[in-house]
Amino acid sequence: MPTLYSLKPAFQNLLRPLVGRLVARGVTANQVTLAAAVLSVLAGAVVALFYDIFVVFWLLPVVLFVRMALNAIDGMMAREFRQASKLGAYLNELGDVVSDVALILPFMLAGPFAPPGVVTFAIAAMLTEYAGVLGVMTGGGRGYDGPFGKSDRALALGVIAALIGSGIMLPYWFGWIFPLMALLSVYTMINRVRAGLRRAETAAS
Numbered sequence: 001m002p003t004l005y006s007l008k009p010a011f012q013n014l015l016r017p018l019v020g021r022l023v024a025r026g027v028t029a030n031q032v033t034l035a036a037a038v039l040s041v042l043a044g045a046v047v048a049l050f051y052d053i054f055v056v057f058w059l060l061p062v063v064l065f066v067r068m069a070l071n072a073i074d075g076m077m078a079r080e081f082r083q084a085s086k087l088g089a090y091l092n093e094l095g096d097v098v099s100d101v102a103l104i105l106p107f108m109l110a111g112p113f114a115p116p117g118v119v120t121f122a123i124a125a126m127l128t129e130y131a132g133v134l135g136v137m138t139g140g141g142r143g144y145d146g147p148f149g150k151s152d153r154a155l156a157l158g159v160i161a162a163l164i165g166s167g168i169m170l171p172y173w174f175g176w177i178f179p180l181m182a183l184l185s186v187y188t189m190i191n192r193v194r195a196g197l198r199r200a201e202t203a204a205s
Contacts, residue, residue: 097129
């Protein structure tokens with residue numbers, strides 16, 4: 001199904017000159033992967049500590065965008081500069097999960113979002129990525145199927161954080177947005193399982 005992930009090649013083309021310069025300076029894909037995770041955790045901690053200062057939520061859209069850029073950069077380093085490694089695969093997947101949780105949970109502290117809904121979304125996001133990773137084990141390859149993958153989650157969270165950071169009073173019914181995103185994530189997880197099975201069957205035939 002359609003997902004913002006389809007725009008990744010164009011985004012990578014914009015970043016390719018920067019990737020070359022980083023590699024020339026000795027920066028590695030694993031370092032970039034770790035930097036993305038550390039940045040996400042620090043941003044989440046800052047927002048959680050100073051959530052009552054609403055403008056601090058503007059930090060999240062910025063970090064979400066930078067994180068997407070770093071994720072694209074480490075992937076290009078791994079593929080195009082032969083920096084792929086088994087350790088890198090672990091760091092990439094675990095770093096994504098840690099980053100997601102760190103950037104989602106601070107929304108529990110902002111009205112009108114209830115903690116159960118935010119936590120449920122965080123869990124659903126983790127399961128979505130896990131379903132994608134399981135495609136490798138079944139022979140179907142890493143799944144990035146939509147409609148609500150990592151890039152889509154980042155866009156949605158960025159918009160919500162920008163609204164909060166702008167001081168806009170969100171209506172009470174807006175509190176259902178996180179349970180809704182959790183349902184979209186579960187739907188995405190199911191799509192990834194189905195697509196992974198189809199790819200595995202095709203590869204085996």
